[in-house]
Amino acid sequence: MPCFQLFYSRRSRICLNSSFRWFTLVISIILSVSLLFGLLSPAIAQLQNSSAAQTTNPTASRIANQATVVLDGQPLFQISSSEQFSAEERARLINVQLREAVQSSQPIQVQLETRNQMPVILLNNRHLLTVTNRDAELGYTADEQAALWTEQLQDALSQAQTERSSSYLQQMALVAVAVLALAAGLHWCLGWLHRQASRSAQQWIESSDQAGDQGVTKTSRLLLKLLLLLTRTGVWVIAILYITNQFPLTRQWSYQITAVLISSFTAPVLSLGRNFYSVTDLLILLGLMLALIIAAGMVTNIIRSRVLSLAGIGRGPQEAIAVITKYTLITIGALVLLQVWGLDISSLTILASALGVGIGFGLQDIAKNFGSGLVLVFERPIQAGDFVEVGEFKGVVERIGARRTELRTLDHVSILIPNSRFLEKEVINWSHSNPLSRLHIPVSVAYSTDPQAVQTTLTEVAQNHPDVLAMPLPQVWFTGFGDSALQFELLVWTRDPSRQYILRSELNYRIYAALKQAQIEIPFPQHDLHLRSGNFGLSPQLESALIRLSNQFPSNGQPNKQENQND
Template sequence: MIKFGWRWILISLLVCLLTLVAYPSWGRSPFSPIEQWATVEMDGKVLFEIRGLVSFPASERAEFINTRLEELLQTHLRAGSPAPQYSINPDNEQSILSFNNSYLLTVTPVDVRGERTTESQARRYATLILDGIETAQYERTADYLRQAALVMLGVLFIALGVHVGVNKGVHWGESRLRMLMDSGKLKFGRLQIPDRLLHRLMKLGRFGLLFGLWWSVGYYLTDLLPLLRRSRYWLFDLILESLTDPVFTLNENSYSLLDLLTLIALTVGLWFGVRSLTRLFRTRVLAFTSSDRAVQDVLGVLLQSLLMFLGLLIILQIWGLDVSSLTIIASVLGVGIGFGLQNIANNLISGLIITFERHVQAGDFVEVANLMGTVEKVGARSTQILTLDQVSIIVPNSRFLETEVINWSHSNPVSRLRLPVGVSYNCDPDRVRSVLLNTAESHPDVMVEPAPQVLFKGFGDSSLDFELLVWIREPRQQFQLTSDLYFCLEKALRYYNLEIPYPQRDLHLRSTHIDEILQHLQNGAENPQPQNNLSLELTDTALEYLVQKMQGEEGVEIKDRWYRGNFYPGVFVAAEAVDWWMKELKVKQGQAVQLGQVLCDRQIIHHAFQDIPFQDSYEFYRFYSS
C-alpha cells in the first residue's frame, strides 16, 4: 500500500502561499529597487505598477492608492451601483486621476510607458481599475462561487490521482532501472551507481515532481477566490514588515531581520563552499605529494581558515558593513582573547611546530613528564596518548615543547635496557659474567646484534655490583622484557649457587640503666609489692639517668603554663609523662603510673600545688630541682 505524502502537500502549499503572496508585493522586497517601483493591487491581483518620486517613494504611493481603491471597492459593493466614474484633469505635464470626484493618484512623466502622455497613461490606469472592480463584483456572485467550488474539487481530485501515479511511477522506475543496470543493458560508462545512491536520487526526483504538482495546484486554487487572495496578501504584508523593519543601526545603516538572515545564509553557504574546496585541495593536490597525513591536515585547516576569513570580509563588504569600523572592536577583543586564551593559543602554535618538525608523530612510543605511552593522534591543540594501562590521556601540545620528551620510536626504535644485578663477595666474577650473558642471549626478544654486555660497576656495601646491558627492538615491551629477564636471572643464579645478598643489621642501643628500671618494673608486675619497696630497689644512678632523658630535647615537654587563671612555671603534664614512658621504655600504662609514683616517693617530682598520688590525668608536676 502506497502511503500518501501529506507532508509534501503541506510543504508545497506553504511554499506556494509564500511565493504567491510575495508576487504582488515583490516591489517592496529589500532585494528589489524599493524606491523605483511598486505594485497596485485589488483583491490580491496586481493591476499595474507605479514608480517613486523624489519626495514620495513608490511603496508609500502604492499603499495610498491601495487604501483608496479598497474604500472605492467596498462602497461600490455595498451600494450595488453601476461602475464608478473617473475624471482626468491635466495639470502641466501631470494628470490627476479621480474616481467619483475623489482624488486617487497623480500620473507623472515617470509613470508613462512608451510614447504615451500622462493623460493617456491615466486613462489606461482607470481602465485597469474598472476592469478590476468588475471582476471583483463578478467573483462574489453565487454562480461564480458554485463554479469555483466545483473547479476546486475537480482539481484536487485530479491532483490526488496524479500524486498516487507519481509515487507508483517512481517506485516502478527505480526497480526497472536497477534491473537494467544489473543485467548490463544500461551502463553509465565506468560509473557504478550504488543502490543507496539510486534510491536517494529517485526519492529526490519524486520530491521535485510532487512539489511542482502541489505548487501548481496551490497557485491555481488560491487564485480562484478573492478571500484567499486578500488573506495571502495581508499575511505577506505582515511577514514582510516583520522581516524588513529595521532591527538595529550600525554606521548610519539600518539592518532588518531579513538582512541578518541573508548574512547567515551567505555565511553558511561560504562554509560549505570553503569546506568542499578544501576537501578538493586535499584529495586532488596534497594527496599526490609525499607529505605526511598530519601535515596535510594542518595545511587543510590553514587553507580553510584563510578562505573563511577572506570570504567573511567580502560578505561583510557586500552586506554594506564597513569592515574598517570594526578595527577598534577587533583590537579590544583581540587583547581580551589574548589574555583569556593565551594557553589555547600556545597549544595551537605548539601543535603547528610539532606537526611541521615531526619529532612526535602518531604511533610513536614516547615518555613526557610522568606519562609513557603510544601517540594515537596529534591534534591542533592537544595530543592523545594511550598509556601501557590502555588509558587515553589528552596532553596539551605545549608540554612537548616545554619539557623533555623521550621518543623511543624517533628515527630508530632500537634501544638498550640496563639491569642492575648484585651477587655475594664469595662468587666468582667471571662465572657471574658468563651466567648473565648466557641468560640474556637465550631470551628471544633480546637482539643478537648489538650483543649483550656485562659491566662490573664496583664493590658495594654487601655485594659485587654488575649491570647487564641488552638491546631490544620494541620499546613498548621494555617493562615486560625486564621482568622476564629478572625471572630468568634469578633462576640461573640459584641454579649455579650464586648468592644474591641483602644487608642485615641489628641495632642494640638500650642503656643498662634503662634495663635496670625495666627489670624492676617487670618484677613488680609479676610479684606485686608495696611501692616503697620498688622505690628502694631502684638505684639513684638509674633514676638520675631517667630524669636526664626526661629533661632532654626529646623528653617530656616542660614549660610555663596557664590553667584556669593560675600560672604554673616549669611544669609538665602527668598524662604526657605516662605516654612518654610507655613509648621510650616499652612498658604498659600501669607500669608507667607506678614509675611516676616511684619518682614522687623519691622526691624527684612533685605535684604543682597539692599532695596526691601520681595518676594518668591532666595534672601538673615539676622536678624538685627546677
C-alpha cells in the same frame, strides 16, 4: 604482492560502495526536495510576489513614498502618493474596501470610468482608486495601468469569495491533511537515509587505518547532520507555508509575518565603505566561510590519506604538509571570497586592529597556542607518530592542530594538550631523529651467585626475544653491591619505543623463568634484630600491685573465693 593487491582491491570496493551510498543519499535528498518544491510552489510564489512587487517597477522604485495593495495576504500592486493622501493612507482605504467586499455574499463588480480626464476604478459603484501618472509603471499610461488593475482586482475578488465558501474550505482541509502526511513521510525518509549513510560511514571508519580517513568521515557526518536538519526544517516550513496560503485568514498572518521577517533580514545593519550589508548578507558570508573551512579540511585530509600516504612520505612530513596546505587554502579562499563578495580588503584594517586589541587582552592563550602550533609544524621537534612523554602523560602524537595536539596514550585514550606546553616544558621524544632506544632492566641476585652465570643467562634471554635488536648487542652491567643482593642491569635496544613497557614486561617474565631454571636465587631484603639483656627494676607501687593481682588469681586461673569473701 598478491596480498597487497587483495587489500587494495578490498579498500577500493569499500570506498566505491561508500561513495555510491553517499552519491545515492545526496541525489535522493535533492529529488525529494525538488519534488516538494514543485508541489508547494504556490507557497514560494507568495514570498516571491511580495518581493517582486517592490522591484519590478523601476519608476516606483525611484519614489520614496509607496505602499502595497493587499487582499487576503496576497500583494496585488503598488501605488504612490497623491496630492491629497500619502501612499499608506490610500492603500489602507483600498484594503478596507476590498475586505468589506469579499466578506459579503453579494456579487462583486469592478468597473473602470473616466472622471475629470482621469481613470477611476469603481467597486460596486463606489469609488475605489483614481489612477494617476505616478501610479503607472514604466511604459504604461494611466489608462492602460487602470485597465490592467481592473482585471486584476476582479479576478482577485472573485477568487477571494470562492475561497470563503464551505466546499472550498472542506477541500483545502483535506489537502492540508495530505500535505502534512507527505511532509511526515519525507521527514521519516530523510531520517532513514541518514541512518543508512551513518552505517556506511561507520564501516568506512572500521575499514580505514588512516587518520585522514577518520577525519573525512567525521566531517562528512557533521555535514550530513547539518544537511538533514536543514532539509527537514525546509520541508516543514514549506508545508506550513503552503497550508497557510490556502486559507484567507491564515494567508494574511503569513504575509504579515513574512513581511516583518523580510524587512528585518534585508535591512542594512552594517556599512563598510560604500557597501551596506544586511543580516542575510552576513549569514550568507558566514555560511560560505564555514563551507570554505570544511572544504579545506576535507581536501587536506584527502590529500594526506590518498596522495601523501601512497607517495611513501613519513607520517610527520605528511602532517606538516597537510597543516600548511589547509591554512593556505583557508587564507587564499577567504581573501578571494571577501573580494568577490564586494568587501574591500583595505577596510579590514579596523577589524584587524580590534582583533589585535582582543588578542592582547583576552585571547592571549589562543594566540600563544596558535603560534606554538606553527613553530611545531615548521621546526618539527615533535611529529605525528612520535612517542613522547609530556609531564605525566605518555603516548603517540596523532595530530598537531592549530591550538592543541592530540596524544594517544597506551590505553588508547586521546589527550588534548595545548601546543604551548611542548615549548615551555621539558618533553621526552623517544622517536626524535632516531627511533632506536635503549632500555635498562634492573636485576638483583643473591651474594652466593656467580656473576658470570648471571651475565650469560641475561644475555641469552635478551638475544632470544624477537623485539630486541641484534645490533647493537645487548649488554649486562654489574652496577654494584646492595644490602642483600648483587645488582645488575640488562641493556637492550628496541626500534619501537611505544612498545617499551610491553617489552619490559615480557623480558621480566623470561628473566624470572631463566633464573629459576639456572637455580639462581633472587633474594629479598633481610634485617637482623639483636636484643640486649640487662637488669631493670620496677617501682614499689607497681611491684605491690602486681603481687596483689597474682594472689587473686592462682595457677588454676580461678579467683580466690576466701580472699574475696574476706574482702
